[in-house]
Amino acid sequence: xxxxxxxxxxxxxxxxxxxxxxxxxxxITDVRPTGRLRTIHKRASWVLPGFVxxxxxxxxxxxxxxxDPEAARAAAAFHAKHGxxxxxxxxxxxxxxxxxxxxxxxxxxxxxxxxAGLHFEGPYLSAARCGAQNPAYLRDPDPAELERLLAIGxxxxxxxxxxxxxxxxxxxxxxxxxxxAAIGHTDATYEQTLAGIQAGATVGTHVCNAMRPVHxxxxxxxxxxxxxxxxxxxxxxxxxxxxxxxxxxxxxSAGAARIALVTDAMSAAGMADGSYxxxxxxxxxxxxxxxxLGDGSIAGSTLTMDAALxxxxxxxxxxxxxxxxxxxxxxxALGLERIGVLAAxxxxxxxxxxxxxxxxxxxxxxxxxxx
Ligand SMILES: [Zn+2]
Numbered sequence: 001x002x003x004x005x006x007x008x009x010x011x012x013x014x015x016x017x018x019x020x021x022x023x024x025x026x027x028i029t030d031v032r033p034t035g036r037l038r039t040i041h042k043r044a045s046w047v048l049p050g051f052v053x054x055x056x057x058x059x060x061x062x063x064x065x066x067x068d069p070e071a072a073r074a075a076a077a078f079h080a081k082h083g084x085x086x087x088x089x090x091x092x093x094x095x096x097x098x099x100x101x102x103x104x105x106x107x108x109x110x111x112x113x114x115x116a117g118l119h120f121e122g123p124y125l126s127a128a129r130c131g132a133q134n135p136a137y138l139r140d141p142d143p144a145e146l147e148r149l150l151a152i153g154x155x156x157x158x159x160x161x162x163x164x165x166x167x168x169x170x171x172x173x174x175x176x177x178x179x180x181a182a183i184g185h186t187d188a189t190y191e192q193t194l195a196g197i198q199a200g201a202t203v204g205t206h207v208c209n210a211m212r213p214v215h216x217x218x219x220x221x222x223x224x225x226x227x228x229x230x231x232x233x234x235x236x237x238x239x240x241x242x243x244x245x246x247x248x249x250x251x252x253s254a255g256a257a258r259i260a261l262v263t264d265a266m267s268a269a270g271m272a273d274g275s276y277x278x279x280x281x282x283x284x285x286x287x288x289x290x291x292x293l294g295d296g297s298i299a300g301s302t303l304t305m306d307a308a309l310x311x312x313x314x315x316x317x318x319x320x321x322x323x324x325x326x327x328x329x330x331x332x333a334l335g336l337e338r339i340g341v342l343a344a345x346x347x348x349x350x351x352x353x354x355x356x357x358x359x360x361x362x363x364x365x366x367x368x369x370x371x
Contacts, residue, residue: 050349
């Protein structure tokens, strides 16, 4: 029994203006122009690959950062309704025992596919660019601690500041173990950033945010990451983390094949303004902008990936490129196969959108995501 979905289809090679995606079980078996086909089961203005969020801390009132598996399932379900069919759970800088306990607690969610793995945003980050990361727990890269965490399994990406003592070796260790090394929360010079990339780093964590800013005589990590062909650069497209003009510039500079939209969402995504927390620090959300109560640092976002896609399009990116940035490129950043593309043989993860790019339906592994 197959399901035929019709609409404007974003494929890995371009756009089919009037096409169908044929789903059988958990897989896509065909993507082609509609032609004379009569049996259509679902229709939408746009049919995009399911979104892939490689940097997200929570949503819908639930957080990944405390290591509570039920909260993590609820956060994943919240984002699935907004089109994210594959996600990492991003943990923030914390005491070693919290990172160990959370990594252990999330193994069943990784095994059953709720999560594609874990992302450690810290603790090996720059105190000067810590943003909302708790400075009390920042530390220099510790290979023994890293080995203990990696031994549990499921760690897919680790963000590191490459200028810290031992950071280049830590990046090498991660890459050796098949873990993506990301550069972020960094005060590195251009040259120190290049050393991290040479050691194997392939992702830039929310590029522009929590980084030494660009100066024409001191271009720093932003220019180094955007210019490196082997690096995929995360962008938080909420109009708060980045000016729309900066987002557009970065997309033009690196290309949609090297820009990954991320939400960096915290628990308040999809919730009312009010008081929340991130990694044990109090956060106030006002007009949808999350800030640390203490110093007012931006503390993650309240984005969902469909909203990020709309913001990117509003800033001048084509729908096809925005879809690539929300699905194809982040899947590539993690080396995931059969994910993030609408093509025969791919996993049947689809987002159906109306003319305003609002989500009308989501399929994950061929099954509708429950309301
Ligand atoms: Zn984050």
